[in-house]
Amino acid sequence: xxxxxxxxxxxxxNVLFMLLLSVLxxxxxxxxxxxxxxxxxxxxxxxxxxxxxxxxxxxxxxxxSNESFLxxxxxxxxxxxxxxxxxxxxxxxxxxxxxxxxxxxxxxFLTMLLIPTFIQGGMIPNFMLFRSLDLINSFWVYIFPxxxxxxxxxxxxxxxxTIPISLEESAKLDGANSAQILFKLYLPLSMPVVAxxxxxxxxxxxxxxxxxxxxxxxxxxQTLQFMLYKILKESELMMQMAVERSMQSSGESAASPRIxxxxxxxxxxxxxxxxxxxxxxxxxxxxxKGVMLGAIKE
Amino acid sequence: MTTPEKTMKAGHARTxxxxxxxNKLLYALLSGALLWVIVFEYVPMAGIVMAxxxxxxxxxxxxxxxxxxxxxxxxxxxxxxxxxxxxTLLYSSVKLLFGFPLTIILALLLNELRLMWFKRIVQTIxxxxxxxxxxxxxxxxxxxxxxxxxxxxxxxxxxxEDASRINIxxxxxxxLGLVFFSSVFKEIGWSTIIFLAAxxxxxxxxxxxxxxxxxxxxxxxxxxxxxxxxxxVMIIFILQAGGILNAxxxxxxxxxxxxxxxxxxxxxTIVYKYGLQQGKFSLATAFGLAQGVCSFLILYVVNKLAKxxxxxxxx
Numbered sequence: 001x002x003x004x005x006x007x008x009x010x011x012x013x014n015v016l017f018m019l020l021l022s023v024l025x026x027x028x029x030x031x032x033x034x035x036x037x038x039x040x041x042x043x044x045x046x047x048x049x050x051x052x053x054x055x056x057x058x059x060x061x062x063x064x065s066n067e068s069f070l071x072x073x074x075x076x077x078x079x080x081x082x083x084x085x086x087x088x089x090x091x092x093x094x095x096x097x098x099x100x101x102x103x104x105x106x107x108x109f110l111t112m113l114l115i116p117t118f119i120q121g122g123m124i125p126n127f128m129l130f131r132s133l134d135l136i137n138s139f140w141v142y143i144f145p146x147x148x149x150x151x152x153x154x155x156x157x158x159x160x161x162t163i164p165i166s167l168e169e170s171a172k173l174d175g176a177n178s179a180q181i182l183f184k185l186y187l188p189l190s191m192p193v194v195a196x197x198x199x200x201x202x203x204x205x206x207x208x209x210x211x212x213x214x215x216x217x218x219x220x221x222q223t224l225q226f227m228l229y230k231i232l233k234e235s236e237l238m239m240q241m242a243v244e245r246s247m248q249s250s251g252e253s254a255a256s257p258r259i260x261x262x263x264x265x266x267x268x269x270x271x272x273x274x275x276x277x278x279x280x281x282x283x284x285x286x287x288x289k290g291v292m293l294g295a296i297k298e
Numbered sequence: 299m300t301t302p303e304k305t306m307k308a309g310h311a312r313t314x315x316x317x318x319x320x321n322k323l324l325y326a327l328l329s330g331a332l333l334w335v336i337v338f339e340y341v342p343m344a345g346i347v348m349a350x351x352x353x354x355x356x357x358x359x360x361x362x363x364x365x366x367x368x369x370x371x372x373x374x375x376x377x378x379x380x381x382x383x384x385x386t387l388l389y390s391s392v393k394l395l396f397g398f399p400l401t402i403i404l405a406l407l408l409n410e411l412r413l414m415w416f417k418r419i420v421q422t423i424x425x426x427x428x429x430x431x432x433x434x435x436x437x438x439x440x441x442x443x444x445x446x447x448x449x450x451x452x453x454x455x456x457x458x459e460d461a462s463r464i465n466i467x468x469x470x471x472x473x474l475g476l477v478f479f480s481s482v483f484k485e486i487g488w489s490t491i492i493f494l495a496a497x498x499x500x501x502x503x504x505x506x507x508x509x510x511x512x513x514x515x516x517x518x519x520x521x522x523x524x525x526x527x528x529x530x531v532m533i534i535f536i537l538q539a540g541g542i543l544n545a546x547x548x549x550x551x552x553x554x555x556x557x558x559x560x561x562x563x564x565x566x567t568i569v570y571k572y573g574l575q576q577g578k579f580s581l582a583t584a585f586g587l588a589q590g591v592c593s594f595l596i597l598y599v600v601n602k603l604a605k606x607x608x609x610x611x612x613x
Contacts, residue, residue, distance in 0.1 A: 007515055014407055015416065021404075022423045025487070028438040029426070031448050035441065046446035046463075094331035097324040104318050113331060116339035118594070122586035123566075124573040125345025128359075129338070148334045178323040207431035210548055214574060229433045229552070232440060262444060269437050273430055280429045281422050291491045 029277070032266045036060065040263035059267040062259050068219060069227060069268070076206065076224045076272075079142040083205040084198050087147050091197060092190075094148070095156035096182045117150050123214065130215055137218040142211055146204070152197050155293055159193035160186055196286040203287075206276060224272040231268055235261035349584035355577070369584035379568060379585060383543075386564040389477050389550075390542040396478065398535065401486055402527075405493035406519060424487025435484050436552030439476070443467050467553075470561035476553055481546075492534060493527055500526035532610040540597030543589050565589050 003011075030050040035043050039054035047053070063069055097103065098110060121129075126145070127136075135141040163186060171181050187194070209225035216222065222230075280287075318325070344359075349369060351362040373379050411417040427435060443449045443466055450463040466472045504522045513521055545564035554562055563571070565585065573582025605611040 010410075010515075011412065014410055015413075017407065018411065018416070018420045022420055025423050025426055025483070027448070028442045032438060032441055044446055046451050048451075049448070090330040090334065093327035097328035100321070100324060102317070103321055103324055104314050109328060109332060113335050116335060116343075119343060120339070120590070121342025121345045122583060122590065123569055124579050124583040124586065125342035125348065127574060128345055128348070128355075128579075129342050133337075144334075145338050147338075148331050153331065178321075178327065182327065203429065207429075207434075209431060209433050210551075213551070214570065225431045225433050228431075228437055232433065232437050232552075233555075235440075262441065262446075265437060266441060269434060269441075273434050276429050277426065280425065284422065284425055288491055291488075292495060 032269050035263060036266035036270045038263065039258060040260035041258050043263055044260060056258075058259060059263045060271070062264060063267045063271060068222070069224075071220065072222045072224050072227045073271075075139065075142075075221055078139070079223065080202050080205045083143050083146065084201045086143060087149070087152075087201045088194065088198055090148050091153050091156055092187070092194070093182065095153050095160055096178075096186060098153070099157055099160050113148075113150050113153070127215065136215050137221065139221045141215045142205070142208070142221075142223070145211075146208075149201075152200065155290070156190075156193055156197060158293075159190055163189050196289055199283055199286045200290060203276065224268075228265075228268055228272055231261070231265050235265055346583065346587055348580050349587045351580055353580040353583070355579065365580065369581045370588060372581055373585055373588060378563065381561075382563045382565050382568040385562060386543055386545045386566075389474065389545050389564065392474060392478050393481055394535075394538050394542065397482055397486070398538065400482060401489045402493055402531065404486055405490040405497065406523065408490055409494060409497045409523070410515075421487065421490075424490070426487075427484040428488035430484070432484070432546070432548035432552045435480060436549070439480055439553070440467060467555060468557040470558040473553070473558050473562045477549065480549065480553065489534075492530060496527040496530035497523055528608065529610045532604050532608050533612055536597070536600050536604050536612055539600045540593060542596060543593045 027050070031048065034048050034050050034052045036059050037055060037057070038048055038052040038059075039056045040059065042054040094113070098106060100106065130136050130141060130145070133144075135144065167185060167189075168181055171185050176184070207225060209223060209229055212221075212223055212226035213229065216226075347359055348362075350365060350367070351359070352365045352368075353359070353362045408417060408421065411420070430438075441447055445463045445465055449466075454461050454463070467476070500523060504526070505518055508518050508522050543565060545566055547564075547566040547570070550562065550564050550567050551570075554567070566589075569582045569586045569589075572578040572585070601611045601613065
């Protein structure tokens with residue numbers, strides 16, 4: 001194929017533009033990575049790019065030895081594990097049951113599950129419900145309210161539908177019941193969709209922080225992302241105090257601490273996002289699949 | 299009713315009953331989802347009644363006095379709420395009018411990349427912010443715009459050492475730009491997926507035919523690619539326009555600070571602050587309900603219009 005001069009020029013600029021864009025996407029994160037390894041009092045002078053200037057591990061030591069941070073990490077990992085396992089179980093069980101076209105009441109149940117995707121009670125009625133269920137300030141507020149997602153069930157059901165019915169029939173002849181068929185026959189055969197939906201649920205759990213904001217005041221059950229929120233809002237407060245102090249007494253500066261809110265925030269950010277950032281390039285195809293399926297359905 | 303019909307009906311009922319009994323285990327498997335949807339979706343729906351009451355947390359839904367449409371009238375007469383509606387519409391429409399075309403342009407440019415490995419790397423990098431939570435992105439922004447952060451370093455580099463270091467995050471005038479650009483940063487890469495898929499679905503023969511007719515690569519974009527992805531574009535547009543009353547709660551809460559929060563409330567954040575922080579449960583519920591109903595109406599109207607203009611709709 002012949003390429004004209006104009007096209008070559010365009011291709012060149014396009015590649016250059018994409019490089020620039022990639023830098024824009026990566027730079028803030030890489031900068032935080034550098035800040036997290038940089039001495040806090042040195043960071044306060046400015047000028048940190050993507051390389052630490054005064055190398056230190058103190059920021060990470062401060063974060064990783066902090067008791068409430070460790071508890072938040074434990075809560076987060078627990079909710080990811082328990083939330084994903086229970087969510088997957090409920091989704092898969094419902095998907096399998098609703099696969100059976102001759103199940104009496106199937107359409108009624110499907111409609112019942114569908115309607116809430118259009119109408120919801122909203123934030124305040126939810127709060128009242130959680131209050132009466134004793135979910136406020138409880139770890140289980142992370143698990144139960146987000147246990148089922150209609151869309152995930154549809155995706156799961158569509159996949160289960162592709163497994164030949166003859167396998168199920170022969171298993172039935174051997175005397176297997178529905179539960180055995182689901183867990184011993186369908187589950188091993190549907191690993192791709194199980195992986196996909198598990199990842200969706202897991203990332204949702206890892207990244208959620210508004211549940212904590214809305215329904216949890218107790219510091220025992222906070223999550224990592226909520227820690228990030230707290231640090232962000234508190235360093236804002238500290239910043240405001242610093243501004244006010246410098247206005248009151250310009251000139252005399254207190255000895256600058258070696259660990260600053262900025263450096264602690266950077267280290268917290270890195271620790272609480274690194275698992276996702278490390279893993280997503282390898283599992284992105286599972287998430288892309290979700291976008292595509294949504295498009296076909298719409 | 300004649301006798302044969304009766305027996306048929308009874309027989310039918312009997313077989314249905316037998317089928318239900320046969321499928322006991324399937325119902326057991328389904329029960330988790332059904333119980334969940336009743337408790338966590340239908341029960342809160344009943345809680346909407348609160349919008350029409352003077353809800354008292356000690357009396358509960360059944361004992362609280364009826365208040366009619368009082369709270370809906372308050373939505374219009376409370377300046378803070380009108381301001382929140384205005385802000386919501388402003389942020390969403392700017393996102394829709396400018397963010398949407400930007401996404402399509404980026405998708406077109408990505409589509410023109412000929413080096414597949416390069417394209418894949420750029421795409422992967424552009425997905426990264428999508429996998430971060432909004433609070434992580436807000437945290438990145440706060441660090442980026444900090445007095446001694448990269449933004450001010452760059453500012454001094456460009457304007458000379460005498461330029462002052464400024465904190466743009468403390469000024470509510472910058473909030474719109476912040477909301478817009480952070481949305482672009484977080485989601486533009488991810489949003490191209492759907493358009494790129496649509497572009498891949500365009501019949502290659504159309505490009506060949508356009509080439510034969512003397513269409514340059516640039517003109518092919520207008521005559522082949524864009525018309526080819528129009529249905530997808532319309533659908534995404536309808537969905538986004540339908541969400542115009544839904545400012546992103548996580549984003550706004552994440553970016554607000556002590557200096558800006560007064561001027562930058564949106565519907566979702568005010569429902570949270572009035573309802574959960576100040577205990578104005580009924581007013582907040584009414585506001586949330588009005589938002590939900592209006593959103594649905596907007597989606598309905600936009601869908602109708604889109605169908606009339608381009609024959610594409612979501613239902």
